[in-house]
Amino acid sequence: MSVPLIQQYRVARYILSNRLRGVRQYPLVLMLEPLFQCNLACSGCGKIDYPEEILKRRMSVEEALKAVDECGAPMVSLAGGEPLVHKELPAIVEGIVSRKKFVYLCTNAILLPKHIDRFKPSVYLTFSIHLDGNQERHDASVCQEGVYDKAVAAIRLARERGFRVTVNSTLFQGEGPEEIADFFDSAMKLGVEGITVSPGYSYERAPNQEVFMPRQQSKKLFREVFRLGREGKRRWVFNQSSLFLDFLAGNQTYQCTPWSNPTYNVFGWQRPCYLLVGEGYASSFQALLEDTEWDRYGVGRNPKCDNCMAHCGFEGTAVNDTFSHPLKALRVFLRGPRTHGPLAPEVPIVYSSSHPDPFSVRIPISQVRTEGATKATV
Numbered sequence: 001m002s003v004p005l006i007q008q009y010r011v012a013r014y015i016l017s018n019r020l021r022g023v024r025q026y027p028l029v030l031m032l033e034p035l036f037q038c039n040l041a042c043s044g045c046g047k048i049d050y051p052e053e054i055l056k057r058r059m060s061v062e063e064a065l066k067a068v069d070e071c072g073a074p075m076v077s078l079a080g081g082e083p084l085v086h087k088e089l090p091a092i093v094e095g096i097v098s099r100k101k102f103v104y105l106c107t108n109a110i111l112l113p114k115h116i117d118r119f120k121p122s123v124y125l126t127f128s129i130h131l132d133g134n135q136e137r138h139d140a141s142v143c144q145e146g147v148y149d150k151a152v153a154a155i156r157l158a159r160e161r162g163f164r165v166t167v168n169s170t171l172f173q174g175e176g177p178e179e180i181a182d183f184f185d186s187a188m189k190l191g192v193e194g195i196t197v198s199p200g201y202s203y204e205r206a207p208n209q210e211v212f213m214p215r216q217q218s219k220k221l222f223r224e225v226f227r228l229g230r231e232g233k234r235r236w237v238f239n240q241s242s243l244f245l246d247f248l249a250g251n252q253t254y255q256c257t258p259w260s261n262p263t264y265n266v267f268g269w270q271r272p273c274y275l276l277v278g279e280g281y282a283s284s285f286q287a288l289l290e291d292t293e294w295d296r297y298g299v300g301r302n303p304k305c306d307n308c309m310a311h312c313g314f315e316g317t318a319v320n321d322t323f324s325h326p327l328k329a330l331r332v333f334l335r336g337p338r339t340h341g342p343l344a345p346e347v348p349i350v351y352s353s354s355h356p357d358p359f360s361v362r363i364p365i366s367q368v369r370t371e372g373a374t375k376a377t378v
Helices: 005-020 061-071 089-098 112-118 135-141 147-160 177-189 215-231 242-248 285-291 311-324 326-335
Strands: 029-032 075-078 102-107 125-130 164-171 195-199 263-265 268-270
Touching: 005 102, 005 311, 029 061, 029 311, 061 089, 061 285, 075 089, 089 102, 089 112, 112 147, 125 147, 135 147, 147 164, 164 177, 177 215, 195 215, 195 242, 195 311, 215 242, 242 311, 242 326, 268 285, 311 326
Parallel strands: 029 075, 029 263, 075 102, 102 125, 125 164, 164 195
Antiparallel strands: 263 268
16 A cells, blocks of 8 residues: 555645745645643653643644644644544544645554544544554563554554554664564554654653664664665555655755744744754744744754754655656665665754854743653543
């Protein structure tokens, strides 16, 4: 199974429309976070490390749909926190689907069997289920035993009920190429539509900073994984552009385009992306586009960004490159990412001159790190 043609067509039409009108900064996917509360405490995520009064906040249905309309992106990634903790999530999903937006509901799937009857199968709705590897690796990543088995059971249930299902995976320190290749094989056997994969970003609120890979290590790892896939003639389907996968393998020199994946959460429109905290919020999506100092962010522009290869920043860049250089994209699509030869050069470091104090962080008082943040009990 692959991404439905109607989705490919509508997203392509949207991109071409913006390019023909000369629009340089346009959103591709809206990251909508209606809450931060979660029923897990993963080592690579710090969302539940907010004060309890923040974790109890819920975005209203009206507020969520207003953000969808205001942004106008053809795709919406519903994240969090754990979205299924939000009692009004089915109404939010229904409202997005009624607008003919393609919504990816990102979930650890623990609560999915309990709530699945509150959703209707649709070409516009995909359950994007979090799996960071096979059983031992995933359970270690989410710091709780048995979660992998629950996620796999939820995938099978959702497929049986006729839902679109993908797997979203974040790769961390210590994972070997053979282990990752075996995991991709297992995901394909589950019958998912595709895999979304990204190296972990060193999210500063994450409780364990040792799990994140440096940029060069990530590129070499992905090269080895793709080499194993090619040599073993393994049939992996990724829910990502071929040029983004080529970028992961170190073959493209890309700068991130954070406006392609804007974030709206319980605080508002987050600058510049969901991975950087303490950079402030905009009052509207238009203000986010027009008033954010985009040149302050990106690899070589800001030390916080230097190891980032996350899809939220670089998938939009790869998609733009695909439309600018379709023959290059076609070659990579047909042959797969290059796994030998020199790596593409990195973008130059410029923040030594443009950032007199590059490590300064502006953190609103409402977001001060507080001990004792709690998980959701549902």
